[in-house]
Amino acid sequence: MELNSLFLNSWLVKNWKIALAALLVIALANFVRYITKLQRYTKIFEFSKHRKTLLDGEEYVGADFNSKGNKRAPDDTTPNNSYVPALKVDKHVPFNGATVTLPGGPKQFYELANNRRSVRSYSAKRIPPLELIEECIRAASTAPSGAHTEPWTFCVISDPNIKQHIREIIETEEEMNYAQRMHRQWTADLTPLRTNHIKPYLTDAPYLILVFKQIYGYLPNGERKQHYYNEISVAIATGILLCALQAAGLNSLVTTPLNCGLALRKLLARPENEKLLLLLPVGYAADDCVVPDLKRKALKEIMHLY
Amino acid sequence: MELNSLFLNSWLVKNWKIALAALLVIALANFVRYITKLQRYTKIFEFSKHRKTLLDGEEYVGADFNSKGNKRAPDDTTPNNSYVPALKVDKHVPFNGATVTLPGGPKQFYELANNRRSVRSYSAKRIPPLELIEECIRAASTAPSGAHTEPWTFCVISDPNIKQHIREIIETEEEMNYAQRMHRQWTADLTPLRTNHIKPYLTDAPYLILVFKQIYGYLPNGERKQHYYNEISVAIATGILLCALQAAGLNSLVTTPLNCGLALRKLLARPENEKLLLLLPVGYAADDCVVPDLKRKALKEIMHLY
Numbered sequence: 216m217e218l219n220s221l222f223l224n225s226w227l228v229k230n231w232k233i234a235l236a237a238l239l240v241i242a243l244a245n246f247v248r249y250i251t252k253l254q255r256y257t258k259i260f261e262f263s264k265h266r267k268t269l270l271d272g273e274e275y276v277g278a279d280f281n282s283k284g285n286k287r288a289p290d291d292t293t294p295n296n297s298y299v300p301a302l303k304v305d306k307h308v309p310f311n312g313a314t315v316t317l318p319g320g321p322k323q324f325y326e327l328a329n330n331r332r333s334v335r336s337y338s339a340k341r342i343p344p345l346e347l348i349e350e351c352i353r354a355a356s357t358a359p360s361g362a363h364t365e366p367w368t369f370c371v372i373s374d375p376n377i378k379q380h381i382r383e384i385i386e387t388e389e390e391m392n393y394a395q396r397m398h399r400q401w402t403a404d405l406t407p408l409r410t411n412h413i414k415p416y417l418t419d420a421p422y423l424i425l426v427f428k429q430i431y432g433y434l435p436n437g438e439r440k441q442h443y444y445n446e447i448s449v450a451i452a453t454g455i456l457l458c459a460l461q462a463a464g465l466n467s468l469v470t471t472p473l474n475c476g477l478a479l480r481k482l483l484a485r486p487e488n489e490k491l492l493l494l495l496p497v498g499y500a501a502d503d504c505v506v507p508d509l510k511r512k513a514l515k516e517i518m519h520l521y
Numbered sequence: 522m523e524l525n526s527l528f529l530n531s532w533l534v535k536n537w538k539i540a541l542a543a544l545l546v547i548a549l550a551n552f553v554r555y556i557t558k559l560q561r562y563t564k565i566f567e568f569s570k571h572r573k574t575l576l577d578g579e580e581y582v583g584a585d586f587n588s589k590g591n592k593r594a595p596d597d598t599t600p601n602n603s604y605v606p607a608l609k610v611d612k613h614v615p616f617n618g619a620t621v622t623l624p625g626g627p628k629q630f631y632e633l634a635n636n637r638r639s640v641r642s643y644s645a646k647r648i649p650p651l652e653l654i655e656e657c658i659r660a661a662s663t664a665p666s667g668a669h670t671e672p673w674t675f676c677v678i679s680d681p682n683i684k685q686h687i688r689e690i691i692e693t694e695e696e697m698n699y700a701q702r703m704h705r706q707w708t709a710d711l712t713p714l715r716t717n718h719i720k721p722y723l724t725d726a727p728y729l730i731l732v733f734k735q736i737y738g739y740l741p742n743g744e745r746k747q748h749y750y751n752e753i754s755v756a757i758a759t760g761i762l763l764c765a766l767q768a769a770g771l772n773s774l775v776t777t778p779l780n781c782g783l784a785l786r787k788l789l790a791r792p793e794n795e796k797l798l799l800l801l802p803v804g805y806a807a808d809d810c811v812v813p814d815l816k817r818k819a820l821k822e823i824m825h826l827y
Contacts, residue, residue: 231537238541242548249555270702270780272797298709307715307811315636317623317768321656324768328660328761330621345826350627352824354634356817358760359775362710365818372827396576400747403604404668409613441706444777447756447798451775454664454760455634462623462630469665469757471750474576483827491578492753505613511662512671518658520651521678521789 277361277430277442301432301440302363327461329511334466335410336501337420343465345373348422348497351459358452361443367452368427368489375418377482382417384478385494389414392473408507416468420496424467425479426453427489439488449492460497467495583667583736583748607738607746608669633767638812640772641716643726643804649771651679654728654803657765664758667749673758674733674795681724683788688723690784691800695720698779713813722774726802730773731785732759733795745794755798766803773801 227234317323352369360366372378389412393402405411417423428449432440442448453469460467472479476491533540623629658675666672678684695718699708711717723729734755738746748754759775766773778785782797 231541235537235541235544238544238548242544242551245548245551245555249551252559270698271782272777272779275777276779298705300709300711300713302710302713302815304713304813304815306814308814310638310640310806310810310812312640312772312806312810313636313767313770315632315767316770317633321653321660321765321769324765325656325660325663326621327623328663328765330619331663332616333665334616334618347627349820349824350631353820354627354631356820356823357631357634357637359639359763361777362707362714363813363815365823367823369824370827371824374827377827392576398747399604401668401749403606404608404747404749405606407606407608407610408668441704441710443707443710446753447777450753450756451760451763454757454762455764456760457665457757458761458764459627459630459634461619461621463627464619464622466618471578471581471667471753473578473582476577483825500616500618504616504618506616507610507669508612508614509608509610509669514655514659514662517662517671517673518655518675518677519789521676521680521683 275444275447277445301434328458331457331461332466332506333408333468334496334500334504334506335408335416335468336504337416337466337496337498338501339419339421341499342421343463343498345371347463347465348424351456351463351465352424354459355452355456358448358455360448360452361445362441364429364432364440364442364445364448366429366432366442366445367449368429368485369456370425370427370483370485372423372425372483373421378418378420378423380482381423381479381494382414384482385417385472385475386412386414388472388474388478396473416496419501420498422497424456424495424497425483425491426456426493426495427480427485428492429488430490431488433488446492453493453495456495464499465497466500467497470494470496581750581753583751607740634764635817637763637767638772639714639774640802640806640810640812641714641722641774642807642810643722643772643802644807645725645727647805648727649769649804651677653769653771654730657762657769657771658730660765661758661762664754664761666754666758667751670735670738670746670748670751670754672735672738672748672751673755674735674791675762676731676733676789676791678729678731678789679727684724684726684729686788687729687785687800688720690788691723691778691781692718692720694778694780694784702779715813722802725807726804728803730762730801730803731789731797732762732799732801733786733791734798735794736796737794739794752798759799759801762801770805771803772806773803776800776802 319326348371352371355369356365356367358367372381393412426449428445429442430445431442434440457467457469470493472491472494479491479494480489625632654677658677661675662671662673664673678687699718732755734751735748736751737748740746763773763775776799778797778800785797785800786795
């Protein structure tokens with residue numbers, strides 16, 4: 216058969232030793248490449264697998280700076296009493312319940328809270344005394360926190376130059392956020408609130424409060440201290456801060472300056488364990504201030520009784 | 522040479538066609554396996570890569586259910602006006618600033634907030650009327666939220682059987698948390714607060730409030746709606762809730778039941794878009810209630826002026 220004769224006379228058959236050797240080399244090379252890549256991807260896979268097997272809720276716990284992570288190491292045989300609690304508590308004391316309340320109870324409190332609106336336009340002339348701000352932050356700092364770590368830092372800015380600098384940092388990033396980084400549905404969802412990358416309130420408001428979460432702290436011996444659930448704790452403190460500002464007759468706005476945290480942290484020379492969570496302009500609403508005519512959800516939409 | 526003759530007479534040389542074919546088949550099989558694995562790992566790698574290049578702050582935004590993610594897709598040429606805002610706002614209205622305040626201002630508010638303590642021991646006999654709880658949740662729901670999405674669900678449990686069931690779920694998980702999952706430093710850090718996996722307050726407290734974050738919502742047309750910064754928003758609402766409970770003379774405790782979210786969500790038949798963030802027992806402190814003799818940080822430790 217012609218085909219058979221073609222095959223028997225082919226280069227491959229005549230030089231089968233070379234061909235076999237070449238094939239072996241290629242197979243070996245592929246095998247080495249495969250193993251190498253596999254190792255690389257396996258590492259990432261292990262990482263992802265770890266993320267996937269995080270306990271439900273564990274993602275909120277805190278900074279995972281400890282080599283042993285937040286979880287107990289399987290080989291950790293240190294006796295329990297060799298771990299010293301970060302918190303010093305001398306004793307427990309009797310507690311008689313809530314003794315300071317509001318005369319009008321929760322109804323009065325609801326009316327207070329319900330009167331709060333997010334304000335994007337501030338009077339630059341009416342400047343509240345700093346003592347008001349201090350008292351509000353003092354109230355915020357009564358928030359509960361994971362293992363009483365109090366993982367919050369409130370930076371209060373009144374210096375016009377620093378406010379200007381903050382505004383420049385945020386407007387530069389926000390211009391990119393609105394133009395490129397945020398999904399169009401997001402920018403569309405913000406149009407009813409009339410927000411864009413121009414933020415006059417950052418220089419008009421007499422105070423800016425930058426709320427940092429401390430993702431870890433330090434023990435007296437200089438070792439790092441785990442700050443459990445620090446983000447949730449700091450957001451809860453901010454909720455209390457908003458109520459205090461309202462009680463003081465002050466207006467504010469909770470903002471989340473996307474991608475500005477590092478620049479703002481450096482501008483204020485805050486340490487590495489602090490991460491910006493929120494920024495609130497604080498002051499009195501401008502005379503021509505308007506707010507969107509929003510409705511809030513009815514109780515039956517948000518509360519379910521069992 | 523003996524070695525050469527051995528080689529020429531070997532099975533391999535005699536059956537070189539079969540050997541060659543076998544080698545080709547092995548090489549092909551390996552190649553297919555390699556490509557398949559690579560594809561799988563590449564997907565995970567792309568995911569990890571994406572996570573690493575998140576913008577600072579972007580991790581808080583919301584559920585990434587959209588195929589285009591939170592970021593604008595580079596090939597998205599849809600005109601901006603084809604995205605409809607989820608929020609309907611008919612008009613903007615003049616705002617005259619905070620008109621409902623506290624007579625004692627922020628000082629009075631600080632005293633209210635500072636009187637709040639985390640309570641782990643409740644009277645099972647003194648039962649506050651449900652109206653008080655409702656008013657407090659109404660106050661919490663005035664919290665600001667990303668693009669006014671109001672991403673919270675408050676489940677109020679008063680049924681003793683459901684409370685018992687919740688207690689069983691949490692105690693089972695917490696026993697494992699304390700014994701195996703939590704780092705020993707963590708359990709050590711909790712000893713001053715005298716907490717362990719036994720939680721009588723879950724059945725003693727007349728009410729349990731389970732605070733769910735809605736990681737996404739639904740538009741009228743059934744499509745998913747992005748809930749920006751839902752976790753921060755819900756934690757802020759919880760901060761307001763704590764103040765309202767205090768104003769009502771009620772005690773509570775903010776807890777984070779680790780790894781119980783799914784079981785509790787299913788027990789309460791909550792939908793998939795809701796994820797448990799916090800659980801608060803609510804009621805009046807027991808007569809023999811004690812609290813750790815904690816100090817709170819001084820203002821100068823937490824506030825910095827610029």
